[in-house]
Amino acid sequence: MKRLNLLAWQIGVGLAFLAAWHVFSTVKFGGAKPPLDPFFFSTPLDVIARTWKSFASGEIWRHLWITLVETALAFGIGASTGVAFGFGFALRPKLAAIFDPYIKMANALPRVVLAPIFMLWFGLGIWSKVALGFTLVFFIVFFNVYQGVREVSPVVLANARMLGMNDRQLMRHVYWPAALTWMFSSLHTAVGFALVGAVVGEYLGASAGLGYKIHEAESVFDTTGVFSGMVILAAVVIIIDVAMTMVERRLLVWRPNHDSGAHQT
Amino acid sequence: MAAATPASGLRTEPAPALARNAVSLEGLAIAFALGSGGHYRAVEQIDLSVADGEFVAIVGPTGCGKSTLLNAAAGLLKPAEGRVGIYGEPLSGLNRRAGYLFQQDALMPWKTALANVAVALEPQGVGAAEAQERARQWLGRVGLSAFAERYPHMLSGGQRKRVALAQMLIRNPEILLMDEPFGPLDAQTRQIMGNLLLDLWAADRKAVMFVTHDLEEAIALSDRVVVMSAGPAARIVGDYSVPLARPRDIADIRLDKVFHEIQREIWATLKVEVQKAYAQGEGRA
Ligand SMILES: Nc1ncnc2c1ncn2[C@@H]1O[C@H](COP(=O)(O)OP(=O)(O)O)[C@@H](O)[C@H]1O
Ligand SMILES: [Mg+2]
16 A cells, blocks of 8 residues: 555656656747757657667667676676675785775776776777776675675674684685675665666767767767667666665565565464 | 483583583683773682582673673683683683573574574584484474574564574583573563573583573572672672572572572672662763
């Protein structure tokens, strides 16, 4: 009941926005042009029609596929190295202390400035985009896992040691689950950033992908094309987000506030 | 439900009569380094021994150093002075012969109740299938068969303590260290848990150091009650034996005349320390 109500409101807000956009971009209100000039703002119906067309003609699928492949690669490689380094540094405080300033420096760098360099190194193909996404994903996962492992409850740790666990067993039963938990809780953000990396990379120089499509439309002042690209991008983000939420529910059943439904045996 | 006694025969041949003290703390002092550079001397001149098979309760005002003593016996804290002997051997590193029930929640939150108990056997090299089987038996013994697949956050505080109890006991340690294990539970649950503990303990008496802030609970459960003074530099100010017959029911035993006499006697000592601790707390605030 409550959920339906919420959903109704969410849809209502969207429709209201579209209606306002439609009215202000098509009705002239006595002037020579509508208040939102369609040349700059397009109209919702045009955007929908264009989106429909690009799917119907099938030409968007190739771009979508490329962007998703880049996202998946950036996420996979970034998350696994992030876990490895976060884990390693958390268990070797000296190493972490030495590298600390460099990691902070690297993380403070705006990634966009790296894009041209990556293109120089990896070419205009997918790998320069993967590299860009990697630099975003790696740090998120790295910091989360690092923090997570270092903040393992000292009582849980002391208890595990009193149970007689050796270093390997502690790793397996305490540190590793703690690290994974934190990785999972950064999944949402990390996947989002992987996509951002891919799209920004494509935008700055590529021959395929959603970012490339948007850039292409922009360069000929095709606002409808730009908005259509953004709609597709937003839809992809929402689908990925829903999928992530489902994965997270699965993996984090042991956590409070993940309404998994009490286990009854 | 709990007819069987613990399955494993970990216990080796009896130790020589001279070394019958499971735990002996001799001239123990423990200090904490403070951030400001100084030291806080929590406990001092502690002489306490727990015989094999003896159930010793430790009471004292909050913050006096009860957990600190257990941590020293567990090998988690290094004493500043004095020594810790375990069955006559000086303790170095963790106390491998002790099980510890912590005051705070210490279960692995990412493991189910069953997995939490079963994992305690892994360090002893027990195979996964057998560990599961024995963990199931232990969950039965603490009355949690129906909750085996639950994660800690899906259990009540009392149920979590019972899982932790099973986790500690399944390893069959020779010494049990328990830190206010029933502290946060309601009165009825405390009684049920107390009787459960006594039943399990009676099966093969282990040496127990049982910390509590509840004097009645201490007397009802133990063979000996040790009273600590208010900190800093807390000491042992009283050591009373409890000559009540076993087996006991901890609800009924509170009605016993002897119980009341002991309680009055110990409270006379404890009261002074509690008031001292309270006054100090006031002064500091
Ligand atoms: N790590 C620590 N650093 C400084 N002081 C501590 C530390 N741990 C405990 N203390 C102090 O030592 C005293 C005894 O603590 P504790 O053994 O936990 O008391 P309790 O009898 O309530 O279990 C307390 O006054 C506490 O503030
Ligand atoms: Mg305590």
